[in-house]
Amino acid sequence: MKLMKSLMTAAVALGVAAPAMADTTKVGFVYVGTPGDGGWTYEHDEGRKAVEEHFGDKVETTFVENVAEGPDAERVLTQMALSGHDLIFTTSFGYMDQTNAVAAKFPDIKFEHATGYKREHPNVSTYGARFYEGRAVIGTIAGHMTESNKIGYIASFPIPEVIRGINSAYIHAKKVNPDAEMKVIWVFSWFDPAKEADAAAALIEQGVDVIMQHTDSTAPMAKAAETEGVIAFGQASDMAQFAPSPRVSSIIDNWAPYYIERTQAVMDGTWEQVDTWGGIASGMVKIGDITDAIPAEVKAEAMAIEASIADGSYHAFTGPLNKQDGTPWLAEGETAGDGDLLGMNFYVEGIEGDIPS
Missing domain, CATH: 3.40.50.2300 (Response regulator)
Incomplete structure (x- = not known):
């Protein structure tokens, strides 16, 4: 032990990394x-x-x-x-x-x-x-809160993980607001603040007043903050520095x-x-604080969905659901299996546009 301490002391004195203990x-x-x-x-x-x-x-x-x-x-x-x-x-x-x-x-x-x-x-x-579980919760909030009925989604790469999130958010927005539309912009990057900001600006120009993202920077949140009436959700982390506006909640990866x-x-x-x-049940996916910008009844509904996902009484992908082309996917009350979710390569019915190849 004395020898190890001597080596560590010498290493510090020489300005080099000390050897790790055995x-x-x-x-x-x-x-x-x-x-x-x-x-x-x-x-x-x-x-x-x-x-x-x-x-x-x-x-x-x-x-x-x-x-x-x-x-x-x-x-x-x-x-x-x-x-x-x-x-x-x-x-x-x-x-x-x-x-x-x-x-x-x-x-x-x-x-x-x-x-x-x-x-x-x-x-x-x-x-x-299971990030898609969190998207179900914030999708519910988005559907209630949009006044233009246009929800924007900034997507990174067209892999099943990202597609699942888009579908889940849309399904739950549509459940509470049949007039809700989803506009998706793909930036083909996980982290590119300039591209993400440009995508947010383009969505806002198209009349979007709710912004979601599956990219890594706070740039979309910052862009939303520049436009009155636009709300957004923290992605991967709480992004609480943007509360109480435009951040109204978040999906946190724990x-x-x-x-x-x-x-x-x-x-x-x-x-x-x-x-x-x-997912939510294990605590690996958490929902950030829902701010007072959200009406109490909407907050209660979102928290109820979170609780039902956590206790297993509700699945974010529950039929009836069709694929984008109208092909039946899930029958009434049927839930998606993990295999289908892990390989998801299609939009659900109602989402416009194509998934890039």
Whole structure:
């Protein structure tokens, strides 16, 4: 122990990183954006910080930000694996193939991939959240609150996760407001504040007075704040700095409990491959405070839907529902199975426009 303390003291004096304690678990995170995005990456980094707070000096965490999805992610992951990490979380869909490729080369390291579905090696797990459940709640609010009957949606990439969210938001807005329309703009980026702001501006010009997003920055919220009468919802994080206007509520991704649980499993030697898809019931999806800009009866209705999803008495995709082309999808009272949801590649009936290929 005296030798380790001496090494650490010397390292600090020389201005280099101190060697990790032998019993320290090293946990790495790969981010598609920056923790300063105020949304998706911010919440993953809050989860990383929660790991540090929970375990103290038993863990060392690191992260690499702004890692492009695609080939360069493999380089970053390889470097992280070579740097002595025991557990690595890759926090964006586009890291899926790279996560599995590097995991094959480092079988003693545990890898966890967010929102993916490939678990090609026993040291790879996947995890994601049922964001569509949160969209059902805020879609209900949106349907009640729009005065123009035009709801805007800023979408990132045309993958099932994003399509599910659009459909869920629309279904629930339409339930409470049969005249509601959904206008979707695809920006083909998770995090691009300029594109997101431009999309919000374009939607507002089209008469939209409610803005939703499945992108990572606060730019749409800021653009909504410039126009009186436009409301918006926090995405991935609370974005409470925009309350009481235009932010009226939010969908919050709560990763901390999962990150703590999986780190503990590595420490205990009990880590096993899993596929986790948590939602409102598990606390992985949370609804942010609904502000007083929302009438009490609308707030109560939204909270009732949240509670019914949590206790399992209601499913966000419950028939009768048709596909966009009018083809029957779910019969009266029938609910969508996870397989259908995970592969969703169509709009429901009533949404205009095409899903980009």
